[in-house]
Amino acid sequence: MxxxxxxxxxxxxxxxxxxxxxxxxxxxxxxxxxxxxxxxxxxxxxxxxxxxxxxxxxxxxxxxxxxxxxxxxxxxxxxxxxxxxxxxxxxxxxxxxxxxxxxxxxxxxxxxxxxxxxxxxxxxxxxxxxxxxxxxxxxxxxxxxxxxxxxxxxxxxxxxxxxxxxxxxxxxxxxxxxxNFPRIAWRLAATHSFWHAQAKKNGLRPKDLRRQPFQVSRNGNQG
Missing domain, CATH: 3.40.50.360 (Flavodoxin domain)
Incomplete structure (x- = not known):
């Protein structure tokens, strides 16, 4: 075959x-x-x-x-x-x-x-x-x-x-x-071993990944 x-x-x-x-x-x-x-x-x-x-x-x-x-x-x-x-x-x-x-x-x-x-x-x-x-x-x-x-x-x-x-x-x-791996453990591993490593590789810090350049106001508009 x-x-x-x-x-x-x-x-x-x-x-x-x-x-x-x-x-x-x-x-x-x-x-x-x-x-x-x-x-x-x-x-x-x-x-x-x-x-x-x-x-x-x-x-x-x-x-x-x-x-x-x-x-x-x-x-x-x-x-x-x-x-x-x-x-x-x-x-x-x-x-x-x-x-x-x-x-x-x-x-x-x-x-x-x-x-x-x-x-x-x-x-x-x-x-x-x-x-x-x-x-x-x-x-x-x-x-x-x-x-x-x-x-x-x-x-x-x-x-x-x-x-x-x-x-x-x-x-x-x-x-x-x-x-067969706990979802919470997978999420932690992905955050610290992948995303943080990628951020460092590109000259960023973990807190830079959490930045929100476009803030949403209370009336729903972006400002």
């Missing part, structure tokens, strides 16, 4: 989408042909669209952008739809999605999953399922944590269901999850 793994992160190097795909690979590699694709600032080539169109399974991994799909990946999806109209390709192609977002709650990814499902209908693909994971920025620090252990316990269970669906080319209900 030919499985195309598409990393739709706009980052040029390591990415959370890439981490998710790496954790998925061992679960679906045996007996299958895995082909990796990267969609960012560089557009896909015509032969790559043909390869994707002829695959048996397509896995899209991407970060959430404004509750939707990053524009560069959306552009590639539109181009693939056009390509599909010219060359039917594999009529049994089935699509799965791995979505991560910076909010804690995984259900923030639901709209993006619906967009992928609607796109499948337009292209004549079958939509398999999606995993929407919250607190995506934690993945880098958890990259060495075994799947299904500690903070990645929920992700391990979800990946087992996703891999089972992929290996049988079947559909299942989408899953929207978050790490």
């Amino acid at each position: 030919r499985i195309a793994l598409v990393n739709g992160s706009p980052k040029g190097g390591a990415s959370n989408s890439g981490i998710l795909l790496e954790k998925l690979k061992p679960l679906i590699a045996e007996g299958n042909e895995l082909n990796a694709y990267r969609v960012n600032v560089k557009p896909l080539k015509p032969e790559q669209y043909r390869e994707l169109n002829e695959a048996d399974v397509l896995v899209l991994a991407f970060p959430l952008y404004f509750d939707a799909i990053p524009s560069h990946l959306l552009r590639a999806m539109v181009e693939m739809e056009k390509f599909r109209q010219q060359e039917p390709g594999n009529r049994e192609l089935i699509v799965y999605a791995l979505i991560n977002n910076g909010f804690y709650e995984g259900h923030q990814c639901k709209i993006a999953a619906d967009i992928v499902s609607n796109w499948c209908s337009r292209c004549g693909f079958r939509f398999g399922m999606a995993i929407g994971h919250g607190a995506g920025e934690m993945f880098k620090s958890l990259s060495r944590v075994p799947l299904g252990k500690g903070p990645l316990k929920n992700l391990g269970k979800a990946m087992d269901q996703l891999s089972a669906a992929i290996l049988t080319r079947s559909s299942a209900g989408s899953l929207f999850i978050q790490p």
